[in-house]
Every structure is written in structure tokens, then in C-alpha cells.
Amino acid sequence: xxxxxxxxxxxxxxxxxxxxxxxxxxxxxxxxxxxxxxxxxxxxxxxxxxxxxxxxxxxxxxxxxxxxxxxxxxxxxxxxxxxxxxxxxxxxxxxxxxxxxxxxxxxxxxxxxxxxxxxxxxxxxxxxxxxxxxxxxxxxxxxxxxxxxxxxxxxxxxxxxxxxxxxxxxxxxxxxxxxxxxxxxxxxxxxxxxxxxxxxxxxxxxxxxxxxxxxxxxxxxxxxxxxxxxxxxxxxxxxxxxxxxxxxxxxxxxxxxxxxxxxxxxxxxxxxxxxxxxxxxxxxxxxxxxxxxxxx
Numbered sequence: 001x002x003x004x005x006x007x008x009x010x011x012x013x014x015x016x017x018x019x020x021x022x023x024x025x026x027x028x029x030x031x032x033x034x035x036x037x038x039x040x041x042x043x044x045x046x047x048x049x050x051x052x053x054x055x056x057x058x059x060x061x062x063x064x065x066x067x068x069x070x071x072x073x074x075x076x077x078x079x080x081x082x083x084x085x086x087x088x089x090x091x092x093x094x095x096x097x098x099x100x101x102x103x104x105x106x107x108x109x110x111x112x113x114x115x116x117x118x119x120x121x122x123x124x125x126x127x128x129x130x131x132x133x134x135x136x137x138x139x140x141x142x143x144x145x146x147x148x149x150x151x152x153x154x155x156x157x158x159x160x161x162x163x164x165x166x167x168x169x170x171x172x173x174x175x176x177x178x179x180x181x182x183x184x185x186x187x188x189x190x191x192x193x194x195x196x197x198x199x200x201x202x203x204x205x206x207x208x209x210x211x212x213x214x215x216x217x218x219x220x221x222x223x224x225x226x227x228x229x230x231x232x233x234x235x236x237x238x239x240x241x242x243x244x245x246x247x248x249x250x251x252x253x254x255x256x257x258x259x260x261x262x263x264x265x266x267x268x269x270x271x272x273x274x275x276x277x278x279x280x281x282x283x284x285x286x287x288x289x290x291x292x293x294x295x296x
Contacts, residue, residue: 002102003056005049006245007037008091010202011195014245018097018105024050026061027087041065041088049094055080056094065089109249116143116253120260129153129268133233134164136225136261140235141166143253144221144246149237152185153225156269160233181206181220181238188222188234194255195222198245216240221251223258227266235261 003019015037019025025034030044037046043063050057059076060067068086069077079085081096097105119139126132133151141149148167152160162173183206188195197220200206206220217238225233235258 001051001055001096001098003051003094003096004105005035006093006247007035007087008093008198008245009037009039010199011197011206012038013196013248013251014198016245016247016249018102019049019051019056019094021051024048028061028063037087037090039088039090042090043088047087052078055096056083058085058094063088112143112249112253116256119143120257123261123264124267126264126268129265130163132261132264132268136257137164137166137235137237139257139261140221140223140237140254143257144237144250145243146219146221146237146239147241148239149235151225151233151235153233153265163233181217181222181236184220184222185234185236188224189231192224192226192231194224194251195220196246196251218242219246221246221254223254225258225262225265227262232262232265 002021004016005019005025006014006016008014015035017025017035026045026048027033027035027037027042028044028046029036029038029042033045035049043061043065045061046063046065047061047067048059050059056079057076058067058069058079060074065088066073067077068074069079069083077085079094083094085092085094116139119135119142122135123132126135133153137149137151141147148165150162150165150168150173153163154160165173184195184197197203197206199219200217206217217240220238221236223235224231225235
């Protein structure tokens with residue numbers, strides 16, 4: 001039977017794959033593995049999953065840190081309809097699906113991709129930057145399944161400041177009173193890369209932070225808003241409630257939405273700049289149609 005495989009990484013999106021029952025899947029860090037898990041405890045060619053008549057077979061491929069099922073290291077094990085196991089230090093799950101459930105999952109993935117495109121299409125319709133930033137935040141919250149968040153944005157030459165928020169008030173975001181994760185924000189802005197943490201309890205660089213512990217934060221996503229090499233801002237989202245892992249598909253859709261939002265921000269900036277030039281031209285008595293042609 002088909003199966004759904006998920007690897008739960010502490011500070012990365014969770015790789016989730018629908019496995020077909022007519023093939024085998026290599027698990028490891030190597031790019032040529034069918035199930036790539038980027039974690040230092042996992043060998044390049046770590047293990048293999050293959051369909052069996054009444055479930056799936058898990059085999060160690062001679063890895064350094066081994067495979068454990070029910071806490072016991074094993075060279076091979078049969079996995080039933082629903083199983084938890086460890087590849088290196090990474091917890092994984094395998095859930096067999098009937099044909100209807102497998103078809104439903106494929107359809108759900110397509111639906112979520114369509115939702116991401118629909119949410120992103122609205123960005124070009126935003127009347128001004130504030131509305132656009134609020135739409136970007138709402139899109140990230142919907143796609144991630146997290147419960148609250150904010151957007152940092154910097155007008156040209158100005159410092160970053162909060163321009164939209166959901167589930168947070170001004171006091172929540174003020175100085176030392178901030179009960180989100182400043183460390184995640186700093187890392188995302190510094191590296192200009194998405195920061196994802198599915199479970200802060202298993203990520204020491206976050207879980208030990210006072211703001212995270214006191215705020216009871218369980219999951220975090222930070223996604224920069226970038227245009228080429230320029231960082232325009234950042235969308236932050238978190239949740240204090242346990243929930244499903246943020247998957248690689250979730251992150252792909254969040255990145256797509258952020259890229260579309262950044263492109264729309266650049267367009268708004270250009271339009272604002274052109275509008276300013278038109279005003280200057282009118283004040284100087286220049287021929288307005290010439291400026292309209294330049295704007296077009």
C-alpha cells in the first residue's frame with residue numbers, strides 16, 4: 001500500500017513524501033537519495049524503505065548511527081500500518097494509506113498550491129504598501145498554520161519597523177517585552193534565509209532563549225522579503241499550540257508567497273517614486289505627458 005513518510009527535524013521544515021508501493025526509497029544525506037534528510041547524524045546512504053506485502057520493510061544500509069525501531073537498534077524491521085522509528089537522531093513516521101487516502105493527499109497538495117497562487121495574486125491588487133504587508137502576513141499564517149505574527153518593513157533609507165500584526169498588540173512587540181523570538185528574526189535577517197523551527201523543545205539555540213521559554217512558543221517561521229540582494233523586510237509567525245509539523249511543501253509555498261509579496265513591494269516603491277517625480281515635474285512646469293510616457 002502507499003504510505004506517507006515524514007522526518008521531524010528540530011529546526012528545519014519536515015520532509016514529507018507520498019511513497020508508492022511499487023518501488024524502494026533510499027534515505028540519507030546524499031542528493032541522489034529518494035528521501036533526502038539533511039542532518040549531521042544521518043549518513044549519506046543511511047537506510048532503505050521498500051514495500052512489503054503487508055506493510056513496509058526498513059533496512060539499515062550500513063550507517064554509522066544506525067536505525068532504531070521501538071528504541072532498539074536493528075539491521076532490518078517490518079513496519080506495520082503506522083510506525084515510528086529513528087534514522088540517526090531524527091524521528092520519522094510512516095503511515096500506510098489506502099488508494100482513496102493517497103489520492104486525497106495528492107489532491108490536497110494541488111489544492112494548497114492553488115491556494116498559495118490565489119493568495120499571492122492578491123498582492124498586485126493592494127492599494128498601498130500597508131495593505132500589501134497585511135496580506136503577506138495573512139498568507140504566511142494561512143500557509144504555515146501558525147497562530148500569530150507580524151511584518152517588519154523598512155521604507156527606503158528608514159529602519160525596520162512593525163507595519164502589520166495579527167494576534168499581537170503593541171505591548172507584545174515593545175522592546176524587552178517582546179515575547180516572540182528575536183533570535184529567529186536576527187538569524188533570518190542576517191542570513192537572508194528562511195528560519196523554520198517545528199519544535200523549540202528540540203532546538204537548543206531557540207528553546208533555551210528566555211523569550212521563547214516564557215512565551216511558550218512551540219513553532220516559528222521567519223521569511224525575509226527580498227528583492228535581488230536587497231532585504232525589504234521580514235514576515236514572522238509563531239504558535240504556542242502544538243500542531244502538525246511545518247513541511248517542506250509548507251515552506252515552498254511560504255517562500256513563493258514571500259517572493260511575490262517582495263515583487264509587489266518593489267512595484268509599489270517604483271510607482272511611488274514615479275509619482276514623486278511627476279509631482280516635482282508639475283511643480284517645475286515641465287511637460288507632464290513626457291513624464292507619463294516615462295512612467296509607462
